[in-house]
Amino acid sequence: MKPSxxxxxxxxxxxxxxxxxxxxxxxxxxxxxxxxxxxRLLQGKSMLDRRKNFISGEWTASxxxxxxxxxxxxxxxxxxxxxxxxxxDVEQAVRAARLAFPSWSMTSSEDRIIRLRQLRSIxxxxxxxxxxxxxxxxxxxxxxxxxxxxxxxxxEIDACIEILQRFKFEELASDGGNTDLIVYExxxxxxxxxxxxxxISQVSRKVFPALACGCTVVLKPSEIAPLSSLLVAEMIDExxxxxxxxxxxxxxxxxxxxxxxxxxxxxxxxxxxxTRAGVAVSxxxxxxxxxxxxxxxxxxxxxxxxxxxxxxxVTRGIRMCFGNSGQSCNAPTRMLVERSIFDRxxxxxxxxxxxxxxxxxxxxxxxxxxxxxxxxxDRIQNLLRxxxxxxxxxxxxxxxxxxxxxxxxxxxFR
Numbered sequence: 001m002k003p004s005x006x007x008x009x010x011x012x013x014x015x016x017x018x019x020x021x022x023x024x025x026x027x028x029x030x031x032x033x034x035x036x037x038x039x040r041l042l043q044g045k046s047m048l049d050r051r052k053n054f055i056s057g058e059w060t061a062s063x064x065x066x067x068x069x070x071x072x073x074x075x076x077x078x079x080x081x082x083x084x085x086x087x088x089d090v091e092q093a094v095r096a097a098r099l100a101f102p103s104w105s106m107t108s109s110e111d112r113i114i115r116l117r118q119l120r121s122i123x124x125x126x127x128x129x130x131x132x133x134x135x136x137x138x139x140x141x142x143x144x145x146x147x148x149x150x151x152x153x154x155x156e157i158d159a160c161i162e163i164l165q166r167f168k169f170e171e172l173a174s175d176g177g178n179t180d181l182i183v184y185e186x187x188x189x190x191x192x193x194x195x196x197x198x199x200i201s202q203v204s205r206k207v208f209p210a211l212a213c214g215c216t217v218v219l220k221p222s223e224i225a226p227l228s229s230l231l232v233a234e235m236i237d238e239x240x241x242x243x244x245x246x247x248x249x250x251x252x253x254x255x256x257x258x259x260x261x262x263x264x265x266x267x268x269x270x271x272x273x274x275t276r277a278g279v280a281v282s283x284x285x286x287x288x289x290x291x292x293x294x295x296x297x298x299x300x301x302x303x304x305x306x307x308x309x310x311x312x313x314v315t316r317g318i319r320m321c322f323g324n325s326g327q328s329c330n331a332p333t334r335m336l337v338e339r340s341i342f343d344r345x346x347x348x349x350x351x352x353x354x355x356x357x358x359x360x361x362x363x364x365x366x367x368x369x370x371x372x373x374x375x376x377x378d379r380i381q382n383l384l385r386x387x388x389x390x391x392x393x394x395x396x397x398x399x400x401x402x403x404x405x406x407x408x409x410x411x412x413f414r
Contacts, residue, residue, distance in 0.1 A: 057243030085251025100244030
């Protein structure tokens with residue numbers, strides 16, 4: 001990464017006194033970023049410079065010089081810098097998508113299948129890179145990243161190809177007296193906003209079906225986990241999709257996300273994330289009466305009755321709850337239990353929770369990794385305090401089992 005002008009003034013010695021003198025006077029977020037940069041230098045590692053958006057088939061500089069650091073939650077060090085995108089960046093991306101839509105929407109299913117197969121071949125070749133990127137950006141253990149996270153993109157491409165091969169975009173419908181021709185057409189420009197917890201799974205479920213249908217895309221991945229999406233952009237480019245069919249703008253929800261959802265040139269918004277953000281997206285999209293699909297937060301329960309296979313149900317529920325460090329939208333975080341088996345379920349749940357190990361994502365194993373960020377860690381800590389005050393009993397371990405990284409052990413409340 002090319003040093004910033006400030007880094008060109010970096011003292012030759014990295015003593016505590018020299019570093020403190022160098023950093024004095026800079027704003028807090030810059031200081032944190034520079035400390036992270038220095039620590040990576042000491043470890044012999046470089047920070048990826050990904051401060052360009054992918055617009056109209058080219059890597060394009062943002063209209064703003066501000067950047068966002070991507071933090072590896074296992075080390076709490078910045079591993080990359082991305083653009084802190086702007087409304088102007090979104091305007092450029094939407095314009096590219098609109099220009100590309102007329103020709104892309106008229107391509108045949110066969111043509112789009114060829115592109116998707118090329119994309120699949122590239123994705124499969126770079127599967128290990130995808131697994132590494134996901135592990136770095138969200139702290140997913142490498143075994144899980146290789147087995148579950150990264151392959152989800154391949155699975156979605158396969159599904160799109162299979163459906164596209166048999167889907168009829170035109171069909172005749174008759175009620176006896178009249179015959180109608182039903183035509184399924186691409187919606188237009190799709191604005192897609194994705195979360196961090198299953199980064200490539202969520203991106204794949206939005207981007208690949210949209211491209212398969214003949215739509216063009218403006219993607220805003222989570223600023224917490226954008227590295228996997230940047231890889232997808234490289235793959236789509238290599239697969240030969242025409243310029244403007246796929247566009248990616250990095251940035252924050254309140255700027256880039258809001259600009260996409262309110263833009264009159266975007267025909268549809270698909271958003272996955274919190275209920276609060278989903279409300280904001282809906283309100284922002286309302287003025288242009290665009291189509292909106294939302295997948296928002298929830299609190300998934302297990303319901304256990306006495307006639308179920310109790311041991312199997314509890315074991316499965318606990319494992320699903322703590323998988324991905326408990327950061328899945330379908331994680332069954334509650335057990336609603338019939339009174340007659342309650343005490344047995346508590347014992348089984350406690351025993352299973354004790355088996356959940358927390359470890360370094362880079363190491364092989366069935367352990368879970370850190371939570372995704374300090375903000376998420378603090379939120380969990382607050383919820384634990386609420387749990388302690390409202391529960392009759394609890395099972396908890398120390399908040400952090402590691403000297404570095406935002407790790408959180410398994411907890412059970414009764």
